Amino acid sequence: MSARIDLGAVEEFEEGVLQVRQASSRQIGVARWKDRFYALRNICPHQSAPLCAGRLLTGISDGEPVGVIEADDGAPVVTCPWHGWEFHLDTGKSLWDERYKVRAYQVVVENGRVLLEMGR
Ligand code: FES
Structure with missing residues (x-):
């Protein structure tokens, strides 16, 4: 069962x-x-840094042909302020090694409120 937490307007x-x-x-x-x-x-x-104090950037994706990297406006990443590791906001996975992952949550908007789904 999931619970929702109101994060604000x-x-x-x-x-x-x-x-x-x-x-x-x-x-x-x-x-x-x-x-x-x-x-x-x-x-x-x-190493448990406050990850969300890092910078938000446009994500990158592997393009074609192999080895070409392109900006991906639809997939933002956050850069850790301590050592610069980057994580996808939608999945929480590290860009360079998907074994490293931060917990990502689903967010819904209802009646002008931003709600966090805790049960996912
Ligand atoms: S603590 Fe985040 S990259 Fe090292």
């Missing part, structure tokens, strides 16, 4: 800015990107 979240909110006992980084919302646990899986 949609207009409290500026486009392209990662904000840290308290959700129950956890600190969660919440970002609005191209009018979609993302949420990540604020702990880096490397």
